[in-house]
Amino acid sequence: MILGRIKDVNACRLPTGGEIDRRRALSFTFDGRSYTGYQGDTLASALLANGVTLVGRSFKYHRPRGIFSAGPEEPNALVELRRGGRLEPNTRATMAELFHGLEATSQNRWPSLAFDAMELNDLAGRFLVAGFYYKTFMGFPGWHFYEKRIRAAAGMGRGTNEPDPDSYERMSAHCDVLVVGGGPSGLAAALTAGRSGARVILVEETNGLGGRLRSERETLDSAPAMRWVESVRAELESLPEVRILSRTTAFGYYDDNLIGAVERVADHIVAPAPHVPRQRLWHVRAARVVLATGAIERHIAFTNNDRPGVMLAGAARSYVNRFAVRPGRRAVVVANNDDGYRTALDLKAAGVDVIQVVDPRPPGTSDWRARCDAAGVETVDHAAVTKVHGRLAVIGCEVTRLDGSARSHFEPCDLVAVSGGWSPAVHLHTHALGGIEWNDGLAAFVPGMARQAHVSVGAARGIYGLSDCLTDGFKAGTDAAASAGFATGALPDTPTADAPAERPVRAFWSVGTGKRRFVDLQDDVTVDDIALAHREGFVSVEHLKRYTTLGMGTDQGKTSNIIGHALMAEARGEPIPQVGTTRFRPPYTPVAMGTFAGGDRRRHHTPVRRSAMHDWHADHGAVFVEAGHWLRPQYYLAPDEPDGKASMDAAITREVQSVRNAVGLVDVSTLGKIDIQGPDAGELLNRLYANGFKTLAIGKARYGLMLREDGIVHDDGTTTRLAENHYLMTTTTAHAGDVLAQIEWYLQVVWPDLKAHACSVTEQWSAMALAGPKARAVLADAVDDGTDVSDATLPFMGVTAARIADVPVRIFRISFSGELSYEVNAPADWGPRVWGALMASGQPYGIRPYGTEAMGILRIEKGHVTHAELDGRVTLDDAGMGRMASTKKCFVGSGMLNKPAYVNPARPKLVGLVPADGRTRIPAGSILVEDPDAALPMDKLGHVSSSAYLSPTVGHPIALGFVSGGLARKGETVWAVFPLRGLKIQVRVTEPVFVDPEGERLRG
Amino acid sequence: MILITCPHCGPRDQDEFSYAGDATKTRPADPASATAAEWHSYVYLRDNPAGPHLEFWHHIHGCRRFVKVLRDVTTHEVLACGGPDDPLETPR
Structure with a gap:
């Protein structure tokens, strides 16, 4: 053409x-x-x-x-x-x-x-054989240099960098019987399963039912077979428990009968309608699965078998019968099975000039052959197409006798329809870890033992006759429904199909000697590449695949794998089943990433958690920062103050100064809160915490440290005894979830005899900390009815109940900032009212809200550790809290405390760090070394865990870190290096507490 | 995705659970007298059998109970499920 x-x-x-x-x-x-x-x-x-x-x-x-x-x-x-x-x-x-x-x-x-x-x-193709790139480009300057250029020359289509304007969604479904494939076998199975009343889902990849019947001129009971398809579709649609999903590909078969499928909701139109997804991902959990996935035709490797105009025979029938398209004017058909005759008849009926049917099999008879003879189609036995001529299109082919009895002759044609036999589509069966067996009669792998609750029917297990497929499907549907517990009736009568006797396929994979005999068309793998792989020792199918890229394209070698494996078997002189085949993996066909992402995009990727006071913060100039899922105020800008580095520094400084000199209020609702009750609640806490909790009095709070079983610090927080058998534990924001899970573990699995229950109440309470020398005065003004909050009544670590603005609250006198401080908990929805009342009471005292930045600086100044220090590698000793560990009891982690590695004096321990020059900032993450200019690799002494770029209280930058030897190095200088930024900062080791080491402020 | 039969909720998708470790390990009953070797074994040593494996799963997005599961790690087949104290036997 x-x-x-x-x-x-x-x-x-x-x-x-x-x-x-x-x-x-x-x-x-x-x-x-x-x-x-x-x-x-x-x-x-x-x-x-x-x-x-x-x-x-x-x-x-x-x-x-x-x-x-x-x-x-x-x-x-x-x-x-x-x-x-x-x-x-x-x-x-x-x-x-x-x-x-x-x-x-x-x-x-x-x-x-x-x-x-x-x-x-x-x-240049003779140089570009399998493995060529790896052999050639491994030298100077290295594979990575060449790779980019090679990938640019090879490669596939281009992606887009623009955001996908469409939406995707996910659906979960359960059913009794899932039928994959809407061809004759699948329809038959869905029909008998559906009639039993079972919940049936029928998944069909294309836009309509019928499968191969849409592409063939088959009849059932003397009527076109598609009329039977229509009647089955109508009946299935009338059954209330049957759902038909068309344009849906079951792409993967996972554990416990879970099938992943993608429904192309709007791929067949320009753009989805409003509020309609482009595609939908289905997770279907089925009691029984019927795989009616059909079979895939394969080709034959002859020279230039990839030219436009060479086409699978079954596809040629699809184009004439289903699409009314003539794929060529003059056709040569080559087939090692009777489909060649069927194809010739269909093409001829569509007006294509069929020149010859070339059959590699020795002469023999079959009904199909007889029909061809009757129709006057010329057939050549024991011959093959050995070469195709033409470059952009087929202009002819060479037909050669396989017995060498005659010279090959040239046939002008523009279509070569080829069939190398059919391979059952066992992909989903093997996803489910089902075995496959070689069937010599079919020259194909067929499904063997199933590992999950599934069965393959019809062409998917090598049954190709229409009547046989229907009988197989009817039975499979009935069996599946019955094993799912449904009463089934007698099997329906199978409609009569035209069933001409066929001759069996002859295994025939390649012919001739040319260089351009393609096995895998997508990856350009030729017969010679397979031979080369064999010569070079890549004889296992897994090595063959990786060396030649056979079957590694987006089509996963659907038409080609078996040809390549059969050729390798020939080269090895072994039967095909011994050589084996590579495992199919999901997805059966490519699935867009957007489909898997579904609705989890942009802001919907993770939930956003906001405290009850969020709106107040937003109205008062808060700049928010993400802390896990939470949005927390980072600092507060004054009205008209532009956001920027200078404003941020100014805001943080005034917030810190306000807490140190007057009073501040911070939202700490994000801290984890766990309510623990029961007669053994105290015993539970005593076992969980490294420090003692037995003696905690009612109405008192205590700071506690929790270890993991391996002796590493897990989390810290205060726990308060509210009543005889009632405690409230707080955790850090980050560990709120896993501390609860750990408590549940011990209560359910390790100490089931303890009578205690634990429940998260994080979201039930709004929490705010009022801190600063004037905190008590503000609190005294804020509480209703003149509740006494004096030091005598509410001492450090004391707890009391009160009302603020008519809201019942709990007041805990605990401190993170190192100042006199009260943590006020109010029922979550009433948090903003209490917050407002405290701000109003604090007005005369110069109260100021403060954010996470100021909170961080305050705690670093005080030497309080957080998750930056307790990073999952730190022991109590490392954090300078070794003395807190009780020696009178066993607790979680106590068995490991004397592990040699933990008592090694060289372990890095918590220290304070200040710049030797008194002004250079020390970034967190810096590595501490003896000599920054020593030869690499150099030993590290430790690292910087937290840094306050400015400490308004101390007047210069400070940091916390871990250094080998810890406070034994006090007064020494070491270097903090940050190679990525080229930083080398000389730092002096100090005590980790920079402000009020005696704790007079918080007890005042 | 495997299906785990929670003794309290029935068969549930793996998505609702989080893996909670080897169920063949028992914490020393008397922590005070347990030796360093016993603690070492409890904390660090795990067998990696190719075949049935006893493990805990936490029904963290469900009833929050710990479920003991006997699972063949070579096939993902769940062979038995029960509570933490149930002795689960290989049905084979």
């Missing part, structure tokens, strides 16, 4: 027949050129109808490629669909339903499809 002919509109469309709707013409573009197709077309069938046979370039050699199949197995016709944010590369033209306005672009070619400069690779 010459290129000029593609101007003809639907030049290759048959006048009648097919599933297409000739009243609904659709215009679309391919490489910028406009064409017309019809409703019911795929992009592939519409292109063929317009005479477009060249649609892509191959991966490695940039050879011209056409449309090879009519289904999901397509290795060649990969195109880019749409554009902008919806651009989708590597889409199979055979699966893309045509719609009005579809824009498609060929890929992997430059400057144009017909003239691709990189086709030079094809001429």
Whole structure:
């Protein structure tokens, strides 16, 4: 075919027949050129109808490629669909339903499809064999240098960097029987399962039911088989427990009968309607699964078997029968099974000039052969097509006798329909860890033992006759429903199909000797590559795959794997089952990342947690920072103060000074709060905490440290005894969840005899800390009815109940900042009211809200540790709290405290750090070393864990860190280095407490 | 994704659980007298059997109970589920 002919509109469309709707013409573009197709077309069938046979370039050699199949197995016709944010590369033209306005672009070619400069690779092809890149580019300057260039020359379509404008969603479903595949076997199974009343989900990949029946001229009870399909569809739709999901691919079979499927809700239209997702991800948990996934035709490796115009025989039938498209004018059919005759008859009926059916099998008889003879189709026995001529399109082929009895002869043609037999689509069966067995009679792997609750039916297990498929399906559906507990009736009678006697397939994988006999068309793997892999010792199928890339394309070698493995078996001189096959892995066909992400995008990726006082903070100039899921005020800007580094520093300074000199209020609602009750609650706490809790009096709080069983500090916080058997534990914000899980673990698994219960109450309480020398005065003014909050009544670590602004609150006298401080808890929704009352009472005292930055500086000044210090590598001793560990009891982690590594004097221990020059900031994360200019690798002494860039109280930058030897180095100088930023800072080791080491302020 | 039969909630998706470690290890009953070797074994030593494995799963997005599960780690097949004290036997 010459290129000029593609101007003809639907030049290759048959006048009648097919599933297409000739009243609904659709215009679309391919490489910028406009064409017309019809409703019911795929992009592939519409292109063929317009005479477009060249649609892509191959991966490695940039050879011209056409449309090879009519289904999901397509290795060649990969195109880019749409554009902008919806651009989708590597889409199979055979699966893309045509719609009005579809824009498609060929890929992997430059400057144009017909003239691709990189086709030079094809001429250099004898150098570009398997493993060539690895052998050649490993030397100077290294693979990584060449890789980028090689990948640019090879490669597939381009992705888009624009955001996807569409939405995706996830659905979960449960059913009794899941049927995968809406062909004859699947429909039969769904019908009998559905009639039993079982919940049935039928998943069909294409836009309609019928499977191969849509592409064949089959009859059932003397009527077109599609009428039977219609009647089954109508009955299934009338059954209330049956759901049909079309345009849905079951792409993976996972543990415990979970099937992943993608429903293409809006891929067949320009853009989804408002509020409709583009695709939907289904998780279906089924009691029984019936796999009616059909079979995939394979080809035969002969020279130039990749030229546009070489097509699978079954696909040729699909194009004439389902799409009313003539894929060529003069056809040669080559097949090692009777499908060749069937194809010849269908092509001839569609007006294609069928020149010859070439059959590699020795002479023999079958009904199909007889029909061909009767129709006057010429057949050649014991022969094969050995070479195709033509570059951008087939112009003819050479037919050669396999017994060498005659010279090969040239047949002019523009279509070579090839069938190398069928392989059952065992992909999902093997995802479910089912075994596969080689069947010599079918020359194919068929499903063996199933590991999960599934069964393969029809063509998916090598049963190809229509009547047999229906009988198999009816039975499988009945069995599945019965084993799911449903009463089933008698099996329906199987409609009578035309069942001509067939001759068995003959295994026939490759022929001839040429260099360009392709096994895997998508990855440009040839027969010679397989032989080369064998010569070089890559003889296992797993090595073969990785060395040659056989089956590693987006099609996962659906048409090619078995050919490659069979050729390797030949080379090894072993039977195919001994050589084996590689395992199929999900997904069966590519699934877009957006489908898996579903709704978890942007702000929906993780939830946002806000405290009850959030709006107040926002109204008062708070700049928020993310702390885990929480949004917390980082600092507060004054009205009209522009955000920026200078303003931030000023805001933090005034907030710290306000707490140290007057009073401040901070929102600490994010701290974890766990309510623990029961007669053994005290005993539980005593076992969980490293320090003693037995003696904690009612109405008192105590700071506690919790270890892990391996002796490392897990978390810290205060716990208050509210009543005889009632405690309230607080945890750090970050560990709120796992501390609760740990308590549950000990209560349920380790000490089930303890009578205690624990429950998270984090979200039930708003919490705020009032801190500063004037905190007591503010609190005294704020509480109702003149409740006594004097030092005598409410001493350090004391607790009391009170009312503020008529809200019942708990007041804990505890301090994180090192100042006189009260933590006020109010029922969550009443938090803003209490917060407002405290702010109002504090007005005369100069109260100021403070954020996480000021809170951080205050605690660093005081030497209080947080998760920056307690980072999962630190013991009590390391953190300078070794003396807190009780020696009178056993507690979680106590068994490991004397581990040699923990008592090694060289362990880094908590210290304070100040810049030797009194002004350079010490970034957290810096590494502490003896000599920053020593030769690499140098020993590290420790690291900087927390840093206050400015300490308004001390007057210069300070930091906390861990240094080998700890306070034994007090007064010494070491270096803090930060190689990524080129920083070397000389620092002096100090006590970790910079403010009020005696704690007079907080007890005052 | 495996299906775990919670003794309190019935069969539930793996998504609702978080893995909670080897269930063959028992914390020393008398921590005061346990030797360093016993603690070392409890904290660090884990077998890695190819086959059935006893493990705990925390029904963290459900009833928050710990479930003991006998699972074949080579196939992900869940062979038995029970409470923390239930002795789970291989049904084979």
